[in-house]
Amino acid sequence: MNTRFLETLVVLTRVGSFRETAEALHVTQTAVSQRIASLEDLIGLELIDRSSRKLALTPQGEYIVTQAKRMLKLEKEMLQYARSDTPPSGKVGIGATETVVKTWLSPLILELNQTLPLIDPEITVDTSANLKDLFRRKKIDVLIQDTPFPEATGTSDFLVRPICDYVVHWVASPKLVPHTQRMSLQELAEYRLLTFSRQSLPRAHLQNLFMDRELEPTICSFPSVESILQLVLDGYGVAAIPGAFVVKELEAGTLVRLAGPALPTINTTAITRRGETAAIRETAKLAVHMAAQLAQRLHERTGQAWMHAARESAD
Known part of the structure; x- marks a missing residue:
């Protein structure tokens, strides 16, 4: 049965x-x-x-x-x-976007090595679209990404574990925008707007936000988080990115957070196949745990919520 x-x-x-x-x-x-x-x-x-x-x-x-x-x-x-009596072991293919790499992927790998040393993680960093293709072809076991995975809807073939929501902020170099008072969409549209790749949800959200007001700003899309960070630091434009990426830069004053229209959060999940091995299951659960730890540390350090962690489950 x-x-x-x-x-x-x-x-x-x-x-x-x-x-x-x-x-x-x-x-x-x-x-x-x-x-x-x-x-x-x-x-x-x-x-x-x-x-x-x-x-x-x-x-x-x-x-x-x-x-x-x-x-x-x-x-x-x-x-x-x-x-x-049998500790989880074996290779686990982990596919992650740069959003994860920039925040808690390294702590996850270190924690795996310390607490589950028999698990051998194989990391693939790519865009959500490419990672989904690899997951469909069973080239990776744990898909950690921030866009919907249609195959997981209406079926019991997959397990979807919510991990965290990244709060997205408007940030810029003080050389470009020397003030931090509230800015309207019309004012933001005067700058180049930097965000993720053309196929990403954050870019779609950004574009729709301005289309609703019949505004056509210059939106520059980049597949690399590091490219966005370097360009915004150089004063090339205003970035719409998770604040968790730039906590150090904001504290150092090399970037400033702009008060502007609210942006949708970036929702991150871990997707595995039903019937997963113990190694895959424990890796996915640890991903949820490490994201929650980072969210708590950032909140304790700054007094602000840069990430909203999902509630950890015992599955």
Whole structure:
């Protein structure tokens, strides 16, 4: 029996709606309905009382939920027992964007080496589009990126772990913009605007922000974070980038943060395949942990939230 069907039924009875169940499991409502229907077909019983306006179980459904909880608990205990004496080991291909490289990839690798020394990480740094292609072709095991991965929607084939949200700021060299008072979109449009590659979500967000006001600024896109940083330091333009990239420069005064229209955060996730090995699972979990540590350190150091860390789970 597919325990994912049982898990879906248990979550459905806990949260009380198909929509919230879909959100909790990172699948579509259609996928939730299909799982419940498949479970009913498998055991030959109606579990959901479809004559009720509110979600309600049939008497048989109540019994099956009780047994499902027992089976899921037993499965978890067996897996924990099987894994307890065998430390995770083996090669793990990690694909990451420069956003991750610039912030917490190095601490992740160092922590892997210290706490999980039998894991051999192989790092690939590239654009989100190229990393997705490598992940589809199973060339990497953990996809850490900041754009949607359509294949992970409406299927149980992948696990999507939220990692963090980067807060995006307007920054510039004081040589270019000597003041830090609030700037309007019209004022910002007078400068070259520096951001990520043309296919990236941050660039699309930036372009849409100005299009809504019928403004056409010069938007310069770069695949390299280091290129953006060097150009903004040289006074070439105003950058719309995560503030976590430039905390040191802001503290040193070589860059200033401009007060301007709010920009969408950059949402980072770790995506793995269902049935992942222990090494892959622990690597993805450690990625979530290291991002949370960095977010906390930056907040303690500066008193500002440069990143919003996702809540760590025990999966």
